[in-house]
Amino acid sequence: MKDDISKVAIVTGAGQGIGRAIAHRLARDGFAVAIVDINADALDEVKKEIEGLGGQTLALKADLTKLDDIKKVIDRAAEWGQLTVLVNNAGRVIITPFLEISEHEWDAIMTLNLKTVFFATQFAARHMQNGARVINLSSISGRSGRSDQAHYAAAKCAVISITQSAALSFASQGITVNAVCPGVVDTPMTTGIHEIRASALGITPEESLARMVAKIPLGRLETTEDVAGAISFLCSPDASYITGQSLNVDGGMEMN
Ligand SMILES: NC(=O)c1ccc[n+]([C@@H]2O[C@H](COP(=O)([O-])OP(=O)(O)OC[C@H]3O[C@@H](n4cnc5c(N)ncnc54)[C@H](O)[C@@H]3O)[C@@H](O)[C@H]2O)c1
Structure with missing residues (x-):
């Protein structure tokens, strides 16, 4: 049985940075926000901040590189109320020259930035209804090559592809899927x-x-609020006819 919550938005990596700003913004927009992070102390802080402003939050500690953890947090958020938004924000970068990237580093970057986005979307879509939104955090690094973060750039480029594939897969259910590319x-x-x-x-x-x-x-x-504002728009009724797009929010660094 669901708790008495109508619109739930999951924000991954909400303990700091962009994810924290997105969680604040979506709470202000009227979503009950399930905040997910590997850092429990940071999550507690964000939970207090949002509740202090009158918002509703559910803090879920998880290591999103583990499929079991992804499934558990998505199922728990979907029990809490109607799962309406998933923001796949958790990500990491490692700065390493092309010739020095190890297999371990490659796998670590690909797992959180790409595999997690794919499976979180798959698990979440099973709970979603007409009108739901998935927003993925790509990057301007996904728009062109990077000599000191080739693995990260490849993962963020692939996030744009997954966004398009998911948009096509779920369009008939009325679920839109878009990406944002911050600078x-x-x-x-x-x-x-x-x-x-x-x-x-x-x-x-x-x-x-x-x-x-x-x-x-x-x-x-760029401020974290610049990114959160674009995501708020993509979650709003005004964005209901937009799907499969990757929006550069980067002060004009990329223009494609
Ligand atoms: N900062 C930028 O300039 C920038 C630019 C383009 C894209 N992005 C993307 O935006 C997103 C957020 O970036 P940010 O700058 O806020 O990052 P950040 O490093 O400041 O915050 C990332 C958050 O993710 C959490 N996290 C890390 N590993 C996790 C795991 N295994 N399971 C659960 N949570 C985990 C961290 O604890 C942290 O709270 C990332 O996907 C990043 O690639 C950032």
């Missing part, structure tokens, strides 16, 4: 990237990030 977002992931790039170049992380920001046509670092 350079102010999160712990970006901080980590520029610490590594800076040490390779012998500059400070701040200089490394500033060089990247200088390449953004809109001239500023």
Whole structure:
């Protein structure tokens, strides 16, 4: 028997960064938000924040590289109420030159960024009804090659493909599937990237990030709210005729 909750949105990787902002935004939009993360302490914080603002949350700790964990959290969220939105946000990057990427590193990147997205979508779609939405986090790294993150770029490119295949698979059920490709977002992931790039170049992380920001046509670092706003739109009634699309939300870095 379902709890008395009407519209449930699952946000994976909601403990920090973009996922946290998406969880806040969807709670403000009126969704009951099932927040999922491997970091239980971070989840507790986000749960308190959202409940403090009057939102409803269910915090589910899971290691989303494990199929059993993916299934458990999706089934639990679907028991909580009608599963209406899945945001596949959890992801990770490792900065390594092409020639140094190991099999272990390849598998780790492909698992969370790609396999998890596929199976979470498969498990969630079984619970979804007409009008439901799946949103996947791809990246501008999925739009063109990257010399120091070839595996990550390949996974994010494949997320665009899975988005299209899922959109075709579920269109007849009225479920839309879209992706968002953020650019350079102010999160712990970006901080980590520029610490590594800076040490390779012998500059400070701040200089490394500033060089990247200088390449953004809109001239500023992306905020987590910039991404959350686009996802809010894709979950809204105004986006009901959009499916299979991958939307660059990147200040103009990619224009395809
Ligand atoms: N930060 C950027 O500039 C940027 C740009 C483009 C795309 N993205 C994508 O956006 C998404 C979010 O990025 P972010 O910058 O907020 O990342 P982040 O590293 O700041 O946060 C990721 C969250 O995922 C959680 N997580 C990691 N492994 C997990 C696992 N096995 N199971 C469950 N949760 C796990 C972490 O605990 C963390 O809370 C990712 O898919 C990322 O690839 C980020």
